[in-house]
Amino acid sequence: CTLTTYIQTYLSHQETKESKCDLHRLEEGPPEKAELTRDQGLQYYRTMQTIRRMELKADQLYKQKIIRGFCHLYDGQEACAAGIEAGINPTDHLITAYRAHGYTYTRGVSVKEILAELTGRKGGVAKGKGGSMHMYAPCFYGGNGIVGAQVPLGAGIALACQYQGNNQLCVSLYGDGAANQGQLFEAYNMAALWKLPCIFICENNKYGMGTSVERAAASTDYYKRGDYIPGLRVDGMDVLCVREATKFAADHCRSGKGPIVMELQTYRYHGHSMSDPGVSYRTREEIQEVRSKSDPISMLKERMLSHNMASVEEFKEMDVEIRKEVEEAAQFATSDPEPPLDDLCNHIFYNNPPLEVRGTHPWAKLKSLS
Amino acid sequence: MGLIETELTESDPVWSAMDEELERDERVFLMVEEVAQYDGALQVSRGLWKKYGDKRISTLPFLRAGLRPICEFMTFNFSMQAIDQVINSAAKTYYMSAGLQPVPIVFRGPNGASAGVAAQHSQCFAAWYAHCPGLKVVSPWNSEDAKGLLKSAIREDNPVVFLENELMYGVPFEMSEESQSKDFTIPIGKAKVERPGDHVTVVSHSRLVGHCLDAAAVLAKEGIECEVINLRTIRPMDVESIEASVMKTNHLVTVEGGWPQFGVGAEICARIMEGPAFNYLDAPVTRVTGVDIPMPYAKILEDHSVPQIKDIIFSIKKTLNV
Numbered sequence: 001c002t003l004t005t006y007i008q009t010y011l012s013h014q015e016t017k018e019s020k021c022d023l024h025r026l027e028e029g030p031p032e033k034a035e036l037t038r039d040q041g042l043q044y045y046r047t048m049q050t051i052r053r054m055e056l057k058a059d060q061l062y063k064q065k066i067i068r069g070f071c072h073l074y075d076g077q078e079a080c081a082a083g084i085e086a087g088i089n090p091t092d093h094l095i096t097a098y099r100a101h102g103y104t105y106t107r108g109v110s111v112k113e114i115l116a117e118l119t120g121r122k123g124g125v126a127k128g129k130g131g132s133m134h135m136y137a138p139c140f141y142g143g144n145g146i147v148g149a150q151v152p153l154g155a156g157i158a159l160a161c162q163y164q165g166n167n168q169l170c171v172s173l174y175g176d177g178a179a180n181q182g183q184l185f186e187a188y189n190m191a192a193l194w195k196l197p198c199i200f201i202c203e204n205n206k207y208g209m210g211t212s213v214e215r216a217a218a219s220t221d222y223y224k225r226g227d228y229i230p231g232l233r234v235d236g237m238d239v240l241c242v243r244e245a246t247k248f249a250a251d252h253c254r255s256g257k258g259p260i261v262m263e264l265q266t267y268r269y270h271g272h273s274m275s276d277p278g279v280s281y282r283t284r285e286e287i288q289e290v291r292s293k294s295d296p297i298s299m300l301k302e303r304m305l306s307h308n309m310a311s312v313e314e315f316k317e318m319d320v321e322i323r324k325e326v327e328e329a330a331q332f333a334t335s336d337p338e339p340p341l342d343d344l345c346n347h348i349f350y351n352n353p354p355l356e357v358r359g360t361h362p363w364a365k366l367k368s369l370s
Numbered sequence: 371m372g373l374i375e376t377e378l379t380e381s382d383p384v385w386s387a388m389d390e391e392l393e394r395d396e397r398v399f400l401m402v403e404e405v406a407q408y409d410g411a412l413q414v415s416r417g418l419w420k421k422y423g424d425k426r427i428s429t430l431p432f433l434r435a436g437l438r439p440i441c442e443f444m445t446f447n448f449s450m451q452a453i454d455q456v457i458n459s460a461a462k463t464y465y466m467s468a469g470l471q472p473v474p475i476v477f478r479g480p481n482g483a484s485a486g487v488a489a490q491h492s493q494c495f496a497a498w499y500a501h502c503p504g505l506k507v508v509s510p511w512n513s514e515d516a517k518g519l520l521k522s523a524i525r526e527d528n529p530v531v532f533l534e535n536e537l538m539y540g541v542p543f544e545m546s547e548e549s550q551s552k553d554f555t556i557p558i559g560k561a562k563v564e565r566p567g568d569h570v571t572v573v574s575h576s577r578l579v580g581h582c583l584d585a586a587a588v589l590a591k592e593g594i595e596c597e598v599i600n601l602r603t604i605r606p607m608d609v610e611s612i613e614a615s616v617m618k619t620n621h622l623v624t625v626e627g628g629w630p631q632f633g634v635g636a637e638i639c640a641r642i643m644e645g646p647a648f649n650y651l652d653a654p655v656t657r658v659t660g661v662d663i664p665m666p667y668a669k670i671l672e673d674h675s676v677p678q679i680k681d682i683i684f685s686i687k688k689t690l691n692v
Contacts, residue, residue: 069486120668131488131667145490
């Protein structure tokens with residue numbers, strides 16, 4: 001099959017497919033029409049499906065107690081990570097909170113290194129020392145455990161971009177729970193004052209742990225919360241919407257207009273973390289409804305099939321490949337050895353001569369290398 | 371006095387302490403992250419919202435004059451986001467107002483290392499808060515400690531930082547009949563000798579008290595008798611109890627989960643040196659502490675970042691020169 005160009009209507013709200021995306025302090029928003037090529041479609045499908053299968057594998061490994069501690073899964077929200085990555089450059093920067101496995105993947109870390117980090121092995125992207133919430137890559141600053149703390153950091157990264165004049169920007173992600181944090185408003189203020197190239201993105205999955213947005217926020221129009229900062233709200237379950245909105249936001253920042261706020265309306269199938277069944281504060285019917293009507297991966301697949309951009313067999317083949325990739329990654333993650341003990345005290349300081357670290361008692365003198 | 375064979379875990383006495391104090395005093399109310407429908411992130415506050423309703427149990431943070439709030443942090447790691455208020459508003463106000471405005475508030479929640487929660491969620495804040503005049507800092511070990519100390523903390527007219535331990539929430543302990551009473555309180559500022567001994571004083575707080583008792587049991591078989599002291603309160607610290615013990619045993623080992631520098635053990639060393647017990651020491655004080663690094667995630671590294679029972683045994687023997 002040769003490259004097929006397809007023009008399609010830009011969809012935003014789930015309720016009325018014809019409506020535009022919501023704008024705040026913007027004369028116009030992203031284009032109403034978006035172009036999806038076959039290659040792009042297949043790539044987005046592959047990315048989202050890989051994240052989906054990776055997260056489900058993590059669920060399995062957690063239940064087998066091979067992954068410990070915290071594990072916040074991203075299944076349901078794949079279109080956000082995939083769409084954002086499609087709208088920015090690899091040299092742009094991105095920072096998010098603890099529901100980070102999807103972004104770790106889109107920012108270039110392999111499934112193998114992600115799963116091995118979750119299982120705490122030396123082949124993990126942080127050598128087993130970080131765990132689920134602390135994975136990093138070039139131009140990807142984690143993975144942050146404390147709610148909201150990553151947003152001022154994101155504004156700071158945007159400041160560095162401006163300072164260095166490199167035409168890069170920073171995408172600073174947070175959830176609907178973090179949206180009520182004071183430090184976000186401080187970051188908004190400084191970003192607006194100094195016109196920092198920062199895209200503040202709220203992934204609104206309707207629940208901050210077990211608290212629904214109605215019970216948490218005086219205003220649930222998260223795209224307006226930047227007040228003097230322009231904002232837009234789009235359907236976060238549609239990868240094309242996310243991509244177009246991100247491109248629009250990126251252009252806004254790169255043209256020197258300052259920061260912009262974006263709200264992605266999305267949904268998580270799992271509970272807040274693996275220790276939350278996720279059904280004491282929402283109904284199984286609600287979860288099932290989203291799965292059947294708005295699943296990001298199914299939606300893309302249906303769209304491509306109904307316009308003959310790919311065949312059922314091709315999707316099946318990709319699914320098989322992805323399953324194999326994830327299975328092999330899990331194999332590695334469960335067989336790779338744990339980090340060696342002499343790595344315990346390393347990486348305290350950068351560019352520092354070796355230092356001595358006190359162990360659990362005064363006779364335990366351990367060594368730390370940069 | 372009979373011991374009722376009732377085993378309760380730390381989170382049950384915490385719950386019953388709050389329940390009893392909510393019933394006893396209308397001014398007491400609870401502010402919690404994820405209480406009510408999520409049933410308290412670690413379920414410590416479960417059912418309290420159902421019993422007392424929105425007015426007394428709230429996820430809304432606000433200051434109401436004349437009331438006695440209990441403020442729950444999901445873990446003390448998150449308290450750093452509010453720490454300015456704990457120190458500058460809670461701890462210092464009574465002093466700054468020259469006695470006009472007391473602050474009867476309790477900050478409670480799990481503190482210290484858990485299991486596999488990595489660097490940002492594993493810190494011990496005992497030394498951070500105990501450094502500050504105007505705060506009382508309490509660290510219970512077992513169920514009786516938790517219940518009695520929390521009731522005292524709620525009745526206390528000054529700000530109290532109440533450091534629980536997540537790994538202890540599920541551990542069952544026997545509770546005496548006395549401790550089941552609604553008026554059972556344990557005084558803040560008094561340590562307890564959990565196990566008497568003549569050869570070495572071992573001082574600890576929170577979960578590691580259990581480790582010390584386990585170490586003592588092993589050493590007893592070798593003829594070494596440890597006196598294990600459960601601090602119960604970090605500030606004000608019951609130095610007199612430690613001194614009395616050291617004057618008997620001549621040896622001191624401190625055991626804590628937190629980092630070594632400027633920590634609980636460091637403070638104990640300084641205070642012993644400044645008092646009468648110094649002249650009774652036959653060896654320098656030994657501190658057993660967490661390793662001086664951020665907490666790693668991988669299990670093998672995490673296990674080697676916190677004091678193990680074998681580290682306590684080793685340290686005691688080195689201190690005794692055996």
